[in-house]
Amino acid sequence: MAEITKQQEDQPMRFTLTHYRKAGTAHDAFMKWIVEVHLPKAIPLFKKHGITGYALFETPATFNDPLREKMAFLHPTWEVADYDCLIEYTLPSAQTIENVMTDPEWIEAVQDQEDWVDTSKALLSLGYHTQYLSEGKAINLPQ
Template sequence: MAEAAAPQGNGPMKLTITHHRKPEHTHEAFMKWIVEKHVPLAVPVFKKHGIIGYSLFDTPGSLNGALEQEMKPMRPTWDFADFDCVTEYTLPDVQTIRSLTADPDFAASIADQEDWVDTAKAMVSLGHCTPYLLESGEVMNVAGA
């Protein structure tokens, strides 16, 4: 039987940041601002700094609220997301974060975020990601699979 691969500290890193919109904006307007204004400015800067991947996980309150109503009786201690989205970066290393955030072009891509984002509520995480089930259906890193 094959051994399951333990999560590794090697290879690309994942950086995630949760984002809350400012209350004067709707979720829809906030997501439109990110997709139509921020992303087109930011992606070229991401590429310049060697960022391997970038994705946006849209978490509308309507979905999370419905999930909470359904799951709360079974999982009363769980907290449910109240943020509007999560940005996920795949990075070659931690230095990429430093070089990106020091770039004036990146600063320009987020110049109006204070109008849209409640930055005080952001939650940031950095780590490694180990895949176990791919969208193709392939199972990886699982003993006996």
């Protein structure tokens, strides 16, 4: 396992999760369910468990289809991801993931998830987020 640097040790962790909508569900309806139905139930739990950030990166076909066409020409070996969204959580520790997922309130908050999400395709990652360009200014680079 790679050694954790002091800079990383002082940072909160980032947990990402991709979601694909259930077959037969429109992208817009899926995103509406996440934002208007799921998140109002989930955010109180995130706060309860010390999650300090939640970002939803939406990837509609209206963006990805043209990108896929361009990349076929510019970089044909690259694939454009086909998930509907990527969710990024900012966590105090890796243990937070298990704490949330085993909380009975979380089970209630995701009770209708199988109606909307193809959970068999979820992709997860856990790590650190380090910004190197912010508002046009280079940061966190070695001196």
